Amino acid sequence: MSDRMQPTIYSETQFYWDGAKEGKLLLNACTACDGGAYFPPRPFCPKCGSRDVTVQEASGKGTLHSYVISHMPAPGYEPPFTVAVVMLEEGVKMMSNILDCPANPEALELDMALEVTFEARGDLMIPQFRPATGGAA
Amino acid sequence: MTKASIAIVGAAETTRMGKVPELSQTGLHADAALNAMAECGLTPADIDGIATAGHDSAEIAQYLGITPTWQDSTSIGGCSFILHVRHAAAAIATGLCKTVLITHGESGRSNNRAHRPLFPSMQQQEFEAIYGPLFPPSRFTLPVLRKMKDDGLTLEQLAMVAVVQREWASRHPRATAHDPITVDDVLSAKMIAWPFTKLMCCLVSDGGGALILTSAERAQDFPTKPVYLRGMGGESCEGPMVSQMEDFTSSKAFRVSGKAAFESAGISHSDVDHLMIYDAFAHLPVYGLEDLGFVAKGEGGAFIAEGNTRPGGRLPLNTNGGGLSYMHSGMYGMYALQEGVRQMRGLSPAQVEGAKLSVVHGVGGMFSGAATVVLTSEDQW
Numbered sequence A: 001m002s003d004r005m006q007p008t009i010y011s012e013t014q015f016y017w018d019g020a021k022e023g024k025l026l027l028n029a030c031t032a033c034d035g036g037a038y039f040p041p042r043p044f045c046p047k048c049g050s051r052d053v054t055v056q057e058a059s060g061k062g063t064l065h066s067y068v069i070s071h072m073p074a075p076g077y078e079p080p081f082t083v084a085v086v087m088l089e090e091g092v093k094m095m096s097n098i099l100d101c102p103a104n105p106e107a108l109e110l111d112m113a114l115e116v117t118f119e120a121r122g123d124l125m126i127p128q129f130r131p132a133t134g135g136a137a
Numbered sequence B: 001m002t003k004a005s006i007a008i009v010g011a012a013e014t015t016r017m018g019k020v021p022e023l024s025q026t027g028l029h030a031d032a033a034l035n036a037m038a039e040c041g042l043t044p045a046d047i048d049g050i051a052t053a054g055h056d057s058a059e060i061a062q063y064l065g066i067t068p069t070w071q072d073s074t075s076i077g078g079c080s081f082i083l084h085v086r087h088a089a090a091a092i093a094t095g096l097c098k099t100v101l102i103t104h105g106e107s108g109r110s111n112n113r114a115h116r117p118l119f120p121s122m123q124q125q126e127f128e129a130i131y132g133p134l135f136p137p138s139r140f141t142l143p144v145l146r147k148m149k150d151d152g153l154t155l156e157q158l159a160m161v162a163v164v165q166r167e168w169a170s171r172h173p174r175a176t177a178h179d180p181i182t183v184d185d186v187l188s189a190k191m192i193a194w195p196f197t198k199l200m201c202c203l204v205s206d207g208g209g210a211l212i213l214t215s216a217e218r219a220q221d222f223p224t225k226p227v228y229l230r231g232m233g234g235e236s237c238e239g240p241m242v243s244q245m246e247d248f249t250s251s252k253a254f255r256v257s258g259k260a261a262f263e264s265a266g267i268s269h270s271d272v273d274h275l276m277i278y279d280a281f282a283h284l285p286v287y288g289l290e291d292l293g294f295v296a297k298g299e300g301g302a303f304i305a306e307g308n309t310r311p312g313g314r315l316p317l318n319t320n321g322g323g324l325s326y327m328h329s330g331m332y333g334m335y336a337l338q339e340g341v342r343q344m345r346g347l348s349p350a351q352v353e354g355a356k357l358s359v360v361h362g363v364g365g366m367f368s369g370a371a372t373v374v375l376t377s378e379d380q381w
């Protein structure tokens, strides 16, 4: 695990990674337009250009929007592994692996419910998703 | 009547393609450039504009001994050279230069180079690469399962893209892969990134290509049959994070670029005799056919599977065999242009009889960018 790639973090995205360490998936959202949440983080709204943006905690719920099962090598990963795009309840997409789930098409149904979890990687926690456990909302 | 204003008077690929271990990457640029200059009787002293991608244009200019008054190193990925045609046309039309050389060379297979032509993105690194999709086969393909579910695209239709293009490649002596393949062959090939097998992914080759453009009024001064630009083409970008593509079933960059090219040329889809759509992977011709408006959304896969784009079909597509069967150095756009030019010269080994209008459309990065040009054998329309 420890040789998996580490993100290079910048001042504009520090809050996101700090939030992940506390088990929170944080999103920027615009307060100037009805653009709502957006991803990836940046200190202005990509829809209207306003700097009047805030940070909100995502519900952590999402659905499997699309994926591939990669047989290509990647440091710290054992192929085949799933590379997915998750549609968050807040209407933004983000990349993830799918944890606690076999990397085969039978186990990965598009639009299946997912929930956020966090993977320890070095000093960081990496937001990840896994099949929803059906627990309380 | 509109008279053509820009002509392609030189077009050539490297002397050899596929495995070319004896040439460096800059050597591939030079081999193609020298071949293109030779066929139209020019030397480096005659070139006053230069464009390339993956290298700084200054590096290629110095290597070839060219002193330009106009240069363009725009690198938006594999379709950069298609975009360069458009930029060069604008430069010639506005008098910034007279004779433009566009070069491509890539030692994709032998790796005889100091660096890969990479297109790094800070946000892609921070929010995508950390999940392990480090190579095009596991990034470019990410939207496809969504398209299959939403638009009814099937695995068999994707496989047919490779099957049909192999039929075209079998007519091209320079194509890397000639032997016929079946849908079963494609689906049972080595899995690379589900649902993509090896035969749905491009080749990895060494090679290069070069084009020489000038004003249409000078075209008759050259020994080659001129190929004219109709309209000024189109370009756009959506960005290097495939996860942030607005709609996984359609490329915004394709739609914007294609619309601009068609409007500028003043053509409709029924005018198009020949089509090239950059195919790094089997889904790209499907997206291209739909996003350029040749078929309705969701119909691209069936259109190919039904044989419309194969030899003898009504819309010949990727007649060199494409990146899947002809060659793919990494930035394939130059080879799509070369086949478009060959078809408009009437000299392709897979010639479409009587073809007068060719659309060449390319993708950059992983649905990151797009460029489109319209080529024609006619000097007025």
Ligand SMILES: [Zn+2]
Pocket (backbone or CB within 6 Å): A030, A031, A032, A033, A034, A035, A036, A045, A046, A047, A048, A049, A050
């Ligand atoms: Zn806004």
